[in-house]
Amino acid sequence: MSTITLYGATGTIGSRVLDEALRRGHTVTAVVRDPAKLTTRHPALTVAVGDVxxxxxxxxxxxxxxxxxxxxxxxxxxxHQALVKPSFESLVAGLRTLGADAPxxxxxGGAGSLRTPDGKQVWDAEGLPESLLQIMHAHGDALDFLRTVTDIRWTNLSPAGTIAPGPRTGTYRESLEDLLIGPDGQSRISAEDYAVALVDEIEQPKHTGERFTVAY
Structure with missing residues (x-):
């Protein structure tokens, strides 16, 4: 079992990652700004106050x-533009001070930079609202930063085109740079199964130093 430090545990995805990790017997320290917002209680969970x-x-x-x-x-x-890439930079800087012992x-990550069947990227689609484009490019900029990092073992997990709360099936498909599209023509994953994939990567690392994506 792993000892996990988790930032973002109160969010839609982070809360599912927390639940999945605890479900599998991992020990988790959830680092939050406001402990009152995290209502989960578990013997293997520690809640700490910190700034990403x-x-x-x-x-x-x-x-x-x-x-x-x-x-x-x-x-x-x-x-997202104010937080995602700056948080990645801070995380890497903090981990670097731990040297060889860094976790x-x-x-x-985000889906915006994934490659679509026409060879473009998701964010190149016409008619996307500006706020969504800002979110997509914030994640893209953060991934670009990670790809310059060679002294920290990192993995970035992009969701499908649509991610939302839903059932936990425990099944998903993987790709590296290509948007995964199902038989129904949709690219989707539940937040629960995204968390399954992320904890699977924690338990059996296959994508160190790269981005991958999951979908049904």
């Missing part, structure tokens, strides 16, 4: 962990 944008705080909470997971989002488009970094 403070590398010293990151190092403090990551020390001794096997894996650091970031499910941090920013709400709307400007919020692996697993981050929640």
């Amino acid at each position: 944008l403070d590398p010293a705080s990151v190092a403090e909470h990551a020390e001794g962990a096997d894996v650091l997971v970031s499910a941090v989002g920013g709400g709307d488009g400007p919020g 692996r970094l697993v981050t929640v």
